[in-house]
Amino acid sequence: QICLSLVKLLFYLAHSPLDSIVLLDFQPRQFVMVDGNLKVTDMDDASTEELSCKEDNDCTLDFPTKSFPLKCSVAGKCEGINEKKNLFNAYRYFFTYLLPHSAPPALRPLLSDILNATGDLRYGINETLKAFEKVLHLYKSGLYLQKRPLLLKGYISLKGFRTVEGEAYKCWPSYSHLGCLLSIHSAEEAAAICNSQLQCQGFIVTQHRTWTGRPLASFQSSWTDLIPDTNAVVYIKRSASSGERL
Numbered sequence: 178q179i180c181l182s183l184v185k186l187l188f189y190l191a192h193s194p195l196d197s198i199v200l201l202d203f204q205p206r207q208f209v210m211v212d213g214n215l216k217v218t219d220m221d222d223a224s225t226e227e228l229s230c231k232e233d234n235d236c237t238l239d240f241p242t243k244s245f246p247l248k249c250s251v252a253g254k255c256e257g258i259n260e261k262k263n264l265f266n267a268y269r270y271f272f273t274y275l276l277p278h279s280a281p282p283a284l285r286p287l288l289s290d291i292l293n294a295t296g297d298l299r300y301g302i303n304e305t306l307k308a309f310e311k312v313l314h315l316y317k318s319g320l321y322l323q324k325r326p327l328l329l330k331g332y333i334s335l336k337g338f339r340t341v342e343g344e345a346y347k348c349w350p351s352y353s354h355l356g357c358l359l360s361i362h363s364a365e366e367a368a369a370i371c372n373s374q375l376q377c378q379g380f381i382v383t384q385h386r387t388w389t390g391r392p393l394a395s396f397q398s399s400w401t402d403l404i405p406d407t408n409a410v411v412y413i414k415r416s417a418s419s420g421e422r423l
Contacts, residue, residue, distance in 0.1 A: 178388055180275055181309045182215040183208070183267055184302070191260040191302045196225045199259035203266035213388050228255040238262060238298075240269070245298050260302050268295040279350040280312075283321040287312050317389050319362035328368040332379065332412040339381050339409040341401045346376040348396065352387075357396040360387045364412060367394040371414070379413040 190198040200207070202222035208215050217223075230236050236247035236255035245265075248256045272295060276288045291308050294300040300308065315321040345356035352358040357374075361367045364382055371377040376398040383406075385393045400413065 178213065179210070179215060180267075180271055181313060182210075182213070183271055184306050184309050186215055186217070187260075187263045187267060188302050188306050190223075190263060197227065197257070197259040198223050198225055199262050200266070203263065203270065205270055225259075228258050229253055230255050238265070240265060257301065261298055264295055264300075264302055264305065265298060268292070272296075281316070281321060283323060284312055284316060287315075313389070317391070319366070322362060322366060325369065327365065328372055329365050329412070331372075331415055332368055333415055334364075335403065335411040335413070337405060337407050337409070338403040338411050339383070339406040340397065340403055340411060346374075346396075346398045348374065352393060358393055359396065360389070360391040361394045362391060364394075364410070367396075368412065370394075371396055371412075377414075379411065382410045382412070384408040 190200070200217065200223055202219070207217060207219055209218050210216075228236065230249035230253060233246065233249050236249050236258065238245040238247055238255075238258060238261055243265075245261065247258055247261070250256045272292055276292050277285070280288055287308070291300070291305065291312075294308075295305055347354070348357035348359070350359075352360070357377075359367075359370060361370070361382070367380050367382065371380050374396065377396050378399060379397050381395045381397065382392055383395075387393065403411065
């Protein structure tokens with residue numbers, strides 16, 4: 178969410194009515210999240226000036242660890258230098274820390290492609306935004322899910338119930354530091370996640386949703402008493418349940 182919002186912001190800056198805008202003091206502290214969108218807190222160090230040049234050799238974009246040769250345009254300006262400077266800063270301050278860690282395994286190669294392409298400046302902002310929107314579409318639609326046997330058959334479902342807080346275990350990446358709370362596309366995906374975690378004996382799906390509209394599932398390592406909750410469904414592994422208890 179943070180990286181996509183940043184890319185949308187940089188897309189606007191690259192195509193603004195004032196011409197391409199560069200953020201000269203590009204640091205994480207210059208941004209804040211407002212209602213799920215990344216905003217720039219200080220525009221004092223923004224500029225529309227692009228580096229003047231006479232030849233291509235005048236257009237080297239330098240960073241502490243990398244340098245990029247750019248073209249000198251007929252108008253005597255280094256082509257796209259403001260856009261590329263913003264994009265590489267997004268790569269080194271945001272993408273490298275946030276992109277590799279929290280996506281479903283099937284989407285990680287696509288995010289690695291974005292990471293590598295922006296790190297080498299092979300992508301401009303247009304291509305970067307398009308690539309992010311493709312990943313978002315796959316994520317929201319569930320098209321990234323691989324076909325597998327119907328694992329949900331191995332669970333008993335109890336609609337209209339949730340459990341009293343049972344024994345929680347932690348997992349990564351969790352929306353709660355107290356337990357294992359993950360976003361899912363469907364209960365079938367939750368079953369696959371639960372089956373992949375040795376501690377998991379079942380999960381609860383509620384009406385709570387993430388910014389992409391995906392429901393949240395709480396994964397449990399043990400069960401306590403069930404209590405009514407019209408907005409929840411409990412799924413318990415058949416191997417972890419007993420007919421007498423149910």
